[in-house]
Amino acid sequence: MYLISDWFKKNLSNQEVVFLAFVLLLVFSIIVLLGDILAPVLASIVIAYLLEGIVKAMQRSRVPRLLAVAFVFVVFLLSLTILIFGLLPLLSHQLSEVVQQIPNILARGQEALLRLPSKYPEILSVDQVKEMISVLRQELTSWGQQVLTLSLSSVVGLITILLYLVLMPILVFFFLKDKTTILNWLLRYLPTDYRLAHRVWLDVDKQIANYIRGKFWEILIVWIVCFFTFTFLGLQYAMLLGLLVGLSVLVPFVGAAVVTIPVCLIAWFQWGWSSEFMYVTIAYLVIQALDGNLLVPILFSEVVNLHPVAIITAVLIFGGIWGIWGVFFAIPLATLVQAVLSTWPQIADEKNI
Numbered sequence: 133m134y135l136i137s138d139w140f141k142k143n144l145s146n147q148e149v150v151f152l153a154f155v156l157l158l159v160f161s162i163i164v165l166l167g168d169i170l171a172p173v174l175a176s177i178v179i180a181y182l183l184e185g186i187v188k189a190m191q192r193s194r195v196p197r198l199l200a201v202a203f204v205f206v207v208f209l210l211s212l213t214i215l216i217f218g219l220l221p222l223l224s225h226q227l228s229e230v231v232q233q234i235p236n237i238l239a240r241g242q243e244a245l246l247r248l249p250s251k252y253p254e255i256l257s258v259d260q261v262k263e264m265i266s267v268l269r270q271e272l273t274s275w276g277q278q279v280l281t282l283s284l285s286s287v288v289g290l291i292t293i294l295l296y297l298v299l300m301p302i303l304v305f306f307f308l309k310d311k312t313t314i315l316n317w318l319l320r321y322l323p324t325d326y327r328l329a330h331r332v333w334l335d336v337d338k339q340i341a342n343y344i345r346g347k348f349w350e351i352l353i354v355w356i357v358c359f360f361t362f363t364f365l366g367l368q369y370a371m372l373l374g375l376l377v378g379l380s381v382l383v384p385f386v387g388a389a390v391v392t393i394p395v396c397l398i399a400w401f402q403w404g405w406s407s408e409f410m411y412v413t414i415a416y417l418v419i420q421a422l423d424g425n426l427l428v429p430i431l432f433s434e435v436v437n438l439h440p441v442a443i444i445t446a447v448l449i450f451g452g453i454w455g456i457w458g459v460f461f462a463i464p465l466a467t468l469v470q471a472v473l474s475t476w477p478q479i480a481d482e483k484n485i
Contacts, residue, residue, distance in 0.1 A: 164453065172296055176303035178344065183208060183308060185345050201308045209301060216297075219371070226372040230398070237401050238268075340464040346431035351378040354423055361415050368402055377416070381423065383447060383459055388420050442466055 162170070183204050190200035245261050307314070355378030362370035373395055380387030399412040446466035450458035458465075 172299045173303060175296070176300045176307060179208070179300070180304050180307035180311075181341060182344055182348055183304070184311070185341065187308060198309070201305070205301075205305050205308065208304065212297075212301070222371055223375060226369045230369055230372065233401070237397065240401060241268075340467070343464050343467075347381070350381050350423070350427060350431055353427060354378040354381055354419065357419055358416075361419065362412070365408065365412050365415060367399055367412050369398060373398060377419070383451075386444075386447070388424075392416070 163174070186204050187197065187200045190203070191197055195203075242265055245265060248255075249257055249261055355374045357374075358377045359370050359374035362373055367373065376391050376394060380391040383390075395416050396409075396413060399409045403409045443463060443466065446462040447459055450462045450465050452458070
């Protein structure tokens with residue numbers, strides 16, 4: 133009991149520690165309780181954070197900030213227009229084709245499974261294979277019902293998307309243009325002595341900025357490389373599969389393993405157990421190896437190294453709380469926790485000296 137009471141007296145008597153804990157708790161509560169409502173604002177902050185690096189680079193080249201913001205914003209709008217009217221229709225078309233091919237894929241898969249008992253009777257029996265097929269059909273039926281439910285609510289989803297497309301560019305522009313004004317307004321509500329929060333922010337700001345921009349470029353590079361590789365090898369749905377591989381980097385370790393299934397499944401359905409199937413598989417594995425061993429170290433050289441157990445734990449915890457956003461920000465949030473835990477004792481010791 134004395135150890136616990138001494139710890140509370142040492143740390144919670146510190147005004148800076150209490151303030152930082154209050155701020156973290158407040159931000160956490162707002163995101164959990166109002167995350168869905170504030171989703172356009174949060175997404176706009178992320179995009180503005182991503183574009184701020186380009187604005188700062190232009191400012192270092194002696195370009196006035198307002199001119200740099202205007203140029204970056206115009207490029208952002210052009211990119212968004214190309215994405216909406218160029219890539220999304222192609223992705224939607226390929227996705228619909230894949231959904232239409234699911235019955236044929238299942239039929240071929242069932243034939244392949246039914247041949248396994250004759251080849252490996254000591255491992256699988258006919259009854260076991262039939263049970264596997266039954267479970268697979270049930271899961272696919274459930275998945276189809278979920279897709280139908282989503283399609284029935286497509287009107288609401290369309291309205292939400294249109295709302296995002298109107299609000300987010302406006303928010304991004306003002307976050308970039310009035311960054312100093314917004315930060316000065318927030319600083320008015322900080323106590324006079326906020327060294328702990330300032331230290332944590334300086335550390336985390338550098339990590340999050342590098343992580344978001346690095347992750348954006350990693351997704352884009354992996355997507356483009358996979359698209360051209362799959363197209364060169366003649367794999368169907370190259371754009372859709374390339375996007376899936378690119379987005380898989382959002383989930384460390386797990387994403388690459390999960391996205392392997394659709395890539396190999398589409399290749400097997402197109403060519404069967406052939407040399408083309410092996411070429412696609414080998415090319416995909418080479419891309420994953422280059423991404424993990426070459427691209428990631430280059431893009432994330434400034435990110436604090438975290439143990440794989442810490443990364444997986446962060447993905448599970450924050451992904452369970454905030455879904456895809458939690459998965460995306462799992463590493464920055466883990467870095468925030470690490471920064472707080474490393475800075476907190478230093479401030480407490482300084483106060484006691």
